[in-house]
Amino acid sequence: MALFEDLNYIDGITIIDKDGSILFTVKFNPEIDSKLEESIVGKKLTDVFYNLDKSNSSLYECMEKEKMIERKGQLVKNLYSEDTITDNISFPIKHQGIIVGAVELSKVLIGDKSRLKIDKSSPEDNSIMKPKCLDLGYNAKYALDDIICKSRKMTELIEYAKNIAKSSSPVFITGETGTGKELFAHGIHNASNRKDKPFIAQNCSAVPETLLESIFFGTSKGSYTGALDKKGLFEACDGGTLFLDELHCMPLYLQAKLLRAIESGAVRRIGENEERRFDVRIVAATNICNYDVLLKENIRHDLYYRLSVVNINIPPLRERIDDIKLLSEYFLKKYSGVFGKNVTSISPELNSFMLKYGWPGNVRELENFIESAMLNVPEGKTVMESSDANKSIKDNPADNRTRPIKVLLENMEIKLVEEALMMNRGNVKKAAEYLEIPRQTLQQKMKKYKLK
Ligand SMILES: Nc1ncnc2c1ncn2[C@@H]1O[C@H](COP(=O)(O)OP(=O)(O)OP(=O)(O)O)[C@@H](O)[C@H]1O
Ligand SMILES: [Mg+2]
Structure with a gap:
């Protein structure tokens, strides 16, 4: 070996x-x-x-x-x-x-300094x-076709993602936690002409504010005590895709700097005057799905408009019943294999619970649910029963959301109105034309749903 x-x-x-x-x-x-x-x-x-x-x-x-x-x-x-x-x-x-x-x-x-196998004569080697x-650390692992789904909403979204992947336009992905935003980001990179270049995912919430700036823009030696000549993410990602996850966690002053870099296509390392050019496609994601909240407190409007050239809004799992079935069968097979069991089906009672449950953690929660239930299926049994499943989820009425049609329709209406307003940059007249409804009707709906 x-x-x-x-x-x-x-x-x-x-x-x-x-x-x-x-x-x-x-x-x-x-x-x-x-x-x-x-x-x-x-x-x-x-x-x-x-x-x-x-x-x-x-x-x-x-x-x-x-x-x-x-x-x-x-x-x-x-x-x-x-x-x-x-x-x-x-x-x-x-x-x-x-x-x-x-x-x-x-x-x-x-x-590690003791083993640095670097030829100091080459400046880039620092x-x-x-x-x-980059071969392994910076590769996007998933393709769009790896996203398991059969609901119309998701299959259409995947087709859309395939179509826009080839361009270099920025993409803004929204979706509740666990809906697959990261899968889409990987998939878009892999379906693009940039697929052989780096894909770097940076979670904006995972790094202390003080370090974010140097991570994005790089540093020059001596710019502060201990600083090294180091590329930032834009430089490291040149030619590829930079996935900015949880963008809403980035401090607003850095968002302004980010916007400047994206618009000019160049960065200055901290402590340096020289501009370095880069060619990077930005894919940003956030789990704040309410645009009102998103833009009010979390993301600068100018940055949002720059990044949301392509919008991908991944629907929550509870709105795609067909996917619940398909994904639960997929995870059943996976974990039956992982745990060396021969569980081939899910009981009708458990299936009907899964279709009704709200899945606040979406696909991630569904996967964990099946994994933990699989552990409880007695040896030799082939059917996963309700009694095998996580009791705390089943007994928690707060999570057992019902889905009256009125609420579903209202949610859909809110989304459509929000989208129309976003796409028309808050212009009510244009948004009403876009939705093909009278302006007054749109205003009434905005009032009803407290949308601005
Ligand atoms: N359609 C799908 N098919 C297969 N696996 C999926 C699908 N959607 C999500 N997953 C799986 O669910 C988990 C969560 O997906 P992912 O990390 O992409 O979600 P996310 O929207 O980025 O979540 P978060 O907001 O919490 O970061 C991952 O393990 C992913 O592989
Ligand atoms: Mg994610």
Whole structure:
């Protein structure tokens, strides 16, 4: 095994549990910042290494695939020390046939001063963003066709996303938590001409405000104590797609700076006067689905209008019954396999509960629901019953939303009115023309739903 042979020494070991919490970590290399080692046990892997998520971390991947993963060149960013690039071997840990965690052996390639394999004669080599390392850390993992759905709303949305993917226009994705915003962002990148260039996802809520600016725009050596010559995300992502997740968490002053960079197509690293040009497509996402709230407090209007050239609004799961069925069958098959069971169907009672339930956590919640119910299905049984399912969800009347048609229609009307107002930049006359209703009728509806 090539990577194993290369690994004649290792710099560290990390062990996580199945939910991604760090159980143990040890760094054998004394040059690696020990602050990191002490303080991260008990935290979520993806919180500490904030550029990692389920889709790009080798630890998660080995649990998902239930096999050893060799990963060359994984970029890891954390708040405590320099960015690092590691070669990893990751193994899932099983207990009685069930994945309970994973262990990873890592060798530091770049980032740790003692092993820096960098030719100092090349100015770019000071950067952590080496193109050869983009292969794994910066790839979009999912295609639009990986999005499982059969509801008309979603199939139309996917077709729309395929159509707009080829352009370089910015995309603004809204949808409640767990609806698949990140899947769409990956899918759009992979369906675009930029697919062979970097895809970088940056969660704007995962990084302290003080660091965001340097992460986006980069730094020049000496611009503040300890600052290095480092590319920001725009430079690192040149030619590719930058996914700005939870954009509403970005402070407003930085949003203004972001807008300037997008409009001019150039950035200045902190502490530098030189402008560096970039060609990046922005895909932004937020789970605030009420445009009124979004624009009132969270996102600058000018930035919103610049980014929302293409709007993708992913409907909540409760509004796509057909998808609930299809996805629950998909997750049933998946977790039946994961847990070595032979569960092939869901009882009519449980099915009818799932169709009625409101799924505030959307697809993510549905997946967890099926996974946890699967654990409770007795050995040898082939049907998942209501009694196997998570009792706290079923017994929580607050989440058991009913769906009277009046409420559904009103919600739809609110969305249409909001959309029309957004698209016409708040101009009531134009929005009314767009909806083909009299202006007074639109005003009445705005009053009724308290829309501005
Ligand atoms: N249509 C779908 N088909 C298959 N898996 C899906 C689908 N929609 C969502 N998922 C899965 O549900 C989980 C949540 O999806 P994702 O992270 O894209 O949601 P999100 O809208 O970005 O959520 P959040 O707002 O919480 O960040 C992921 O594990 C994703 O793979
Ligand atoms: Mg997300």
